[in-house]
Amino acid sequence: MKLYRILYFILAMVICSSCGYSQQAPINVEGLPEVINDPDNYNELSSKEKNIILKEGTERAFTGKYYDTKKEGIYLCKQCNNPLFKSEDKFNSGSGWPAFDDIIEGGVEERTDDDGMRTEIICANCKGHLGHVFFNEGFTKKMTRHCANSASLQFFPLPDKKSN
Numbered sequence: 001m002k003l004y005r006i007l008y009f010i011l012a013m014v015i016c017s018s019c020g021y022s023q024q025a026p027i028n029v030e031g032l033p034e035v036i037n038d039p040d041n042y043n044e045l046s047s048k049e050k051n052i053i054l055k056e057g058t059e060r061a062f063t064g065k066y067y068d069t070k071k072e073g074i075y076l077c078k079q080c081n082n083p084l085f086k087s088e089d090k091f092n093s094g095s096g097w098p099a100f101d102d103i104i105e106g107g108v109e110e111r112t113d114d115d116g117m118r119t120e121i122i123c124a125n126c127k128g129h130l131g132h133v134f135f136n137e138g139f140t141k142k143m144t145r146h147c148a149n150s151a152s153l154q155f156f157p158l159p160d161k162k163s164n
Contacts, residue, residue: 053128061096064150082125
C-alpha cells in the first residue's frame with residue numbers, strides 16, 4: 001500500500017511539473033508601500049488612469065510606460081499598491097502591453113468581461129481593472145498571458161543584489 005502511495009505522489013509531481021505549475025517563492029515586501037484597503041485613502045489617479053482602472057479602458061498598444069521594461073522588480077496596483085506581478089514572469093508577447101505568464105498569489109482576480117468573450121483581470125484588493133488574461137497561445141510554458149495596461153501599474157525595482 002505504501003508503494004502505491006509513493007508511485008501516486010511521484011506521478012502527481014510529474015504531472016504538475018509538466019503543466020508549468022511551480023510553487024511561488026514569497027515576495028520580499030521590504031521597501032514596498034503598504035497596501036491600501038480603505039477606498040477613501042487610495043492613491044490619486046490621473047484622468048487616464050481613472051479611465052483604465054475605474055472605467056475599464058485600454059491604453060493604445062506600445063504607448064504604455066512598462067510594455068518594454070526589463071528591470072527586476074515588482075509591479076503593484078496603481079490605485080492601492082497591491083502586489084500583482086514579478087518582473088521574472090514578464091515576457092515580450094509583441095502585443096504592445098506588459099505581459100506576464102504568472103501572478104503574485106492573491107494579487108489578481110479573473111472575471112468574465114462584459115462582452116462575454118474575454119477574461120478580465122482585476123486587482124484582488126481594490127477591484128480596479130488591469131487588463132485581460134489569455135490562455136493557450138504558446139508564448140511560454142505556462143500558456144498564460146496576463147496582458148496589463150501600464151497605467152494600471154506602478155513598478156518598484158528590487159534592491160541591487162551587488163550592493164548587499
